[in-house]
Amino acid sequence: KAGVTQTPRYLIKTRGQQVTLSCSPISGHRSVSWYQQTPGQGLQFLFEYFSETQRNKGNFPGRFSGRQFSNSRSEMNVSTLELGDSALYLCASSTPTSGGTQETQYFGPGTRLLVL
Amino acid sequence: AQKITQTQPGMFVQEKEAVTLDCTYDTSDPSYGLFWYKQPSSGEMIFLIYQGSYDQQNATEGRYSLNFQKARKSANLVISASQLGDSAMYFCAMRVYSSASKIIFGSGTRLSIRP
Numbered sequence: 411k412a413g414v415t416q417t418p419r420y421l422i423k424t425r426g427q428q429v430t431l432s433c434s435p436i437s438g439h440r441s442v443s444w445y446q447q448t449p450g451q452g453l454q455f456l457f458e459y460f461s462e463t464q465r466n467k468g469n470f471p472g473r474f475s476g477r478q479f480s481n482s483r484s485e486m487n488v489s490t491l492e493l494g495d496s497a498l499y500l501c502a503s504s505t506p507t508s509g510g511t512q513e514t515q516y517f518g519p520g521t522r523l524l525v526l
Numbered sequence: 527a528q529k530i531t532q533t534q535p536g537m538f539v540q541e542k543e544a545v546t547l548d549c550t551y552d553t554s555d556p557s558y559g560l561f562w563y564k565q566p567s568s569g570e571m572i573f574l575i576y577q578g579s580y581d582q583q584n585a586t587e588g589r590y591s592l593n594f595q596k597a598r599k600s601a602n603l604v605i606s607a608s609q610l611g612d613s614a615m616y617f618c619a620m621r622v623y624s625s626a627s628k629i630i631f632g633s634g635t636r637l638s639i640r641p
Binding site for chain 1: 559561563568569570571572573576617621628629630631633634
């Protein structure tokens with residue numbers, strides 16, 4: 411079974427631009443979560459989608475948005491990029507279990523975004 | 527509020543020795559799961575092991591075991607017979623199974639294995 415895939419793997423943008431990152435979950439997984447990882451802040455939760463609905467959201471400004479399609483693929487968008495948005499963006503997929511327990515997230519390789 | 531604490535920023539261990547990575551957590555919710563992930567320099571987060579709050583026995587997965595002490599709210603990862611390929615960042619994480627559950631991560635421990 412193929413793992414979580416993320417595209418692109420590397421991206422260089424300039425301040426003020428916008429960017430869209432894509433994530434394809436493991437086949438059969440309906441939940442997709444996004445994380446931002448920086449040396450200073452560590453791993454921070456962005457949002458989680460399940461069956462095309464956002465079911466959880468972290469503390470990020472409205473410039474960060476996402477969506478999920480009917481095939482469970484997800485995209486996240488960052489508008490008006492700032493230097494501080496430079497980070498590794500990780501996507502993880504999971505499948506709900508009975509009672510929600512042991513819902514393990516499996517991560518993709520990440521997209522490294524550099525904002526100049 | 528939920529919190530994960532990893533107090534060891536970095537550790538050096540001799541190859542073939544066992545190593546324990548510390549993790550303490552804080553939550554008032556009785557239903558939660560604890561996870562350990564490994565992140566090599568490539569960046570990908572690799573799932574290692576899971577422990578549920580209601581599990582009676584400590585989880586084990588090959589060379590990985592989780593020393594779960596519920597009363598102390600600790601979930602330390604034990605790696606037996608360490609290998610050079612174990613050098614990586616290790617993250618402890620927790621998911622509280624409430625209606626607004628999300629995974630939170632600790633700050634990580636960088637493990638370096640010496641040959």
